[in-house]
Amino acid sequence: MRFAIYSRKSKFTGKGESIDNQIDECRRYIMSQYPDTKESEIFIYEDEGYSGKNTNRPQFQQMMAEEEREPFDLIVVYRLDRISRNMADFAVLMDKLTKKDTSFYSTNERFDTSTLSGQMMMTISAAFAQFERQIIAERVKDNVYRLAKTGRWLGGTPPLGFSSEKVEFLDEAGTERKCHKLTENEDEIEIVRLIYAKYLETHSITKVETFMLNSSYKTRKNADFHVSTLRYILTNPTYCTADKESLEFFRSKDCDIADIDEKCNGERGFMGYKKTLTQSDDKREATDMSNWTIALGKHKGIIPSADWIEVQNIIEGNSEKKVGFRQSHNPVALLSGVLRCRCGSYMRPKYHKANKDGEKPFSYMCELKETSKRQQCDCHNVNGRVVDKMVCDALLDYESDNSVFAGYVKQLSDIGKKNDNIESLIRTQAATIAKNKKNISGLLRMVGDDNRLTAEYIHKEIAQLNSEIENAESEIKRLERLKNNGNTLAEAMHRTEEMLKSFKDNFHDTSVENKRDFIRRCVSKVEWDGENISVFLLDR
Numbered sequence: 001m002r003f004a005i006y007s008r009k010s011k012f013t014g015k016g017e018s019i020d021n022q023i024d025e026c027r028r029y030i031m032s033q034y035p036d037t038k039e040s041e042i043f044i045y046e047d048e049g050y051s052g053k054n055t056n057r058p059q060f061q062q063m064m065a066e067e068e069r070e071p072f073d074l075i076v077v078y079r080l081d082r083i084s085r086n087m088a089d090f091a092v093l094m095d096k097l098t099k100k101d102t103s104f105y106s107t108n109e110r111f112d113t114s115t116l117s118g119q120m121m122m123t124i125s126a127a128f129a130q131f132e133r134q135i136i137a138e139r140v141k142d143n144v145y146r147l148a149k150t151g152r153w154l155g156g157t158p159p160l161g162f163s164s165e166k167v168e169f170l171d172e173a174g175t176e177r178k179c180h181k182l183t184e185n186e187d188e189i190e191i192v193r194l195i196y197a198k199y200l201e202t203h204s205i206t207k208v209e210t211f212m213l214n215s216s217y218k219t220r221k222n223a224d225f226h227v228s229t230l231r232y233i234l235t236n237p238t239y240c241t242a243d244k245e246s247l248e249f250f251r252s253k254d255c256d257i258a259d260i261d262e263k264c265n266g267e268r269g270f271m272g273y274k275k276t277l278t279q280s281d282d283k284r285e286a287t288d289m290s291n292w293t294i295a296l297g298k299h300k301g302i303i304p305s306a307d308w309i310e311v312q313n314i315i316e317g318n319s320e321k322k323v324g325f326r327q328s329h330n331p332v333a334l335l336s337g338v339l340r341c342r343c344g345s346y347m348r349p350k351y352h353k354a355n356k357d358g359e360k361p362f363s364y365m366c367e368l369k370e371t372s373k374r375q376q377c378d379c380h381n382v383n384g385r386v387v388d389k390m391v392c393d394a395l396l397d398y399e400s401d402n403s404v405f406a407g408y409v410k411q412l413s414d415i416g417k418k419n420d421n422i423e424s425l426i427r428t429q430a431a432t433i434a435k436n437k438k439n440i441s442g443l444l445r446m447v448g449d450d451n452r453l454t455a456e457y458i459h460k461e462i463a464q465l466n467s468e469i470e471n472a473e474s475e476i477k478r479l480e481r482l483k484n485n486g487n488t489l490a491e492a493m494h495r496t497e498e499m500l501k502s503f504k505d506n507f508h509d510t511s512v513e514n515k516r517d518f519i520r521r522c523v524s525k526v527e528w529d530g531e532n533i534s535v536f537l538l539d540r
Contacts, residue, residue, distance in 0.1 A: 001041055001073040003030050004063055008047045008082045019046055022078035029076055029107050043072070049521070052081050055089050058514045064096070065511075071100035079108040152179040152298070153271070159238050160220060161189040161302060181298035182238070182269075189302055191217060195225075195233055196303050196311060203314050205230050206371075213372050226371075234315065235286075237272040237294060240308040241301030246270070249309050250294045258295040269301035270294055333362060334388045334516050335526055341366035342529040343377045349384055361385065364528070379530045387533055391519070391526055394535050396507060398500040404535045405500055426479050429472040436465040436472075496522070496537055 007022035023044060030037055043066070045059040055061070060083075063075075075097065077083055084090050094113065097104055103114035112118040158164045162182040194217075198208045205227050212225040219225060233239070240246050243266040250270075251257060273293040276286055303311075333349035341347050345368035354360045362384040369377040398405040443458045443465075503518045510518070527534045 001034065001037065002070070003034075003037065003042045004067070004072045004075045005030075005042060005044045006047075006060065006063055006075060006077050006082060007045070008050060008052060008057065008060075010049070010051050019048060022082065025078050025107050026076040029105065030074070052084055055084055055093070058510075058517045062510065062514065064093075067096070067100060067102060071102050074103045074105060074114075076105045076107065078106070080106045080111060153182050154273075155180065158182055159236055160233060161185055161192045161239070162299065167298075184300060184302075188220065192233060192239060192302055195230060196239075196307060199230075199234055199311055199314070200307060203318070205234070205315075209371055210373055213368075214375050224371075231315075234311050236275075237270040237292070237308075238297065238299075239302045240270050241266055241303065241305045242268050242270050242296055243305050246305035246309060247294075249305075249312070250289075250292070253292075254290040256293040258293060260294075260296040263296050266305075267300070269297045269299050271297040332360070332388075332512060333364070333384055334512065334519055335364065335384075335391060336516065338520060338523055339364055339387070339526045339528060341368065341377060341379050342527065343368055343379065345369075345377065347382070347528060350381070379528070382528050382533075387526075387528070390533055391523075391535055392507070392515075395500055395519070395522060396504050398497065398504070404537060405497065422479050426476055429476045429479070432472045433469050436469050440465050499538075 005023055005026040007019050007026070009018045009022075023046070027042065030042060043063075045063040047057040047059040050057040066072075067075075080090070083093060094104065097113070103112070105112045105114075111121065153164050155164075159182075161184065163185055164180045165183045166178055167181050168176060168178050195208060195212070198211055199205065202208060202211075208230055209225060209227050212230070217225060219229060237250070242260070242264045244264060247257070247261065247264045271294070273295065274287060274291055335347075336349060337346065339347045343366065345366050347364040347366050348370075349362045350365045351360055351362040363381040364384050364387065365381045366377050366379050369379060394404045397403050400406065440462050443462050499518075499522045503522055506518070507515065522537060524536045524538045526536070
């Protein structure tokens with residue numbers, strides 16, 4: 001027989017007691033029910049540092065891949081939420097296991113799908129979860145529609161060009177209430193108008209991105225305008241002038257309109273609700289326009305409705321041109337999201353034509369270099385397969401004296417040496433604080449002197465002593481952080497070594513996606529300066 005034990009712990013602390021206890025409990029159950037089981041028949045999968053809100057976890061995915069290739073007889077977990085806290089994900093898992101005739105057991109809840117009662121409980125739980133989701137969806141829809149008719153700003157970061165202002169109003173019952181509305185920021189509004197004008201001129205978001213970058217325009221947070229930010233601005237109904245033409249446009253897209261026909265006279269802008277959807281992993285993605293609820297806002301419209309509608313039609317037309325185009329999802333590149341250029345930007349894989357052996361070569365190219373058309377960065381590209389191999393070899397060779405890990409150990413050891421006299425330094429700073437506070441008390445008793453010059457001198461002295469106290473307190477906090485680092489040096493080195501060992505042990509048998517995940521959990525970043533590669537391990 002073949003058994004699988006799956007364990008999970010949300011917080012990464014190294015393979016700790018919680019994981020060990022889960023595995024031991026599951027193993028005891030297997031041996032109690034199947035006493036002739038050999039250790040080689042038990043396969044253990046451990047995910048540490050992963051939440052149970054979804055099933056996007058490397059070891060869980062590896063277990064399910066193995067289940068697909070050669071089904072287990074039984075999968076055992078310590079508790080149901082070790083698999084997932086999402087009932088929909090759990091129902092999908094149970095369906096897959098049922099089709100493969102794989103039983104499932106939870107030691108804590110005694111949930112056993114090999115029995116009729118266990119199967120019944122699974123069906124009832126899934127049905128209640130589905131019913132609850134539908135009830136919540138109906139409540140959300142009703143609440144959004146009610147709020148939409150008020151045209152208020154519901155919170156969050158206001159769109160570029162606006163700020164949020166609290167206002168008071170009387171509701172239908174004459175009760176005084178408070179809400180937020182959007183108010184215009186003229187400097188930012190000019191940037192929004194420029195973005196729309198450039199898009200109508202070029203019909204390309206990437207060309208607008210290049211223009212904004214090379215013209216040194218920045219977002220409210222002093223960041224560069226990227227394609228995703230520009231797309232959000234160009235499709236946001238908040239900027240559109242509310243008139244009959246724009247209202248008909250939203251009707252043609254099957255939007256839910258909140259009783260605003262007579263008020264759409266071109267003086268105000270729209271408010272759009274339900275434009276994004278929160279996914280199970282806390283990511284948000286844009287919804288189709290047919291899911292939007294459109295209401296009249298309390299702010300002025302910025303972009304004429306004819307221009308806003310034309311922008312939407314161009315974007316939709318550009319999207320239709322891309323239908324059938326096979327986009328790359330980095331099927332090979334291991335350093336996506338880790339490799340950075342010397343300028344600080346990420347380097348993304350660029351694929352080339354397949355060679356005579358059918359292999360598709362690729363190189364990593366700086367995002368800033370590509371977007372700015374080499375005006376902001378001109379760093380050389382780097383061969384993708386070569387640099388991937390270099391970084392993997394460096395991680396696999398962690399036991400060597402010249403390895404990245406050896407350098408990491410030396411770095412932590414250097415910190416440890418500096419911490420040898422840390423207690424003495426903390427005591428010195430504490431003595432300074434006590435002395436200054438005593439001097440301040442003495443000076444305060446002298447402030448009552450009628451001599452104005454003496455009083456001014458005393459106040460200056462007190463201000464200086466307070467400044468020294470603040471500096472000493474800040475230094476103590478810094479020293480205590482170093483002390484805490486020093487206390488956990490051995491533990492940090494052990495955890496990193498365990499990560500590297502796991503990477504080496506699983507390297508040849510795991511998928512590209514899991515290799516990429518391993519690298520991200522071991523490495524904080526990889527830097528390319530145009531000639532050399534530098535690997536930085538995570539300081540756990």
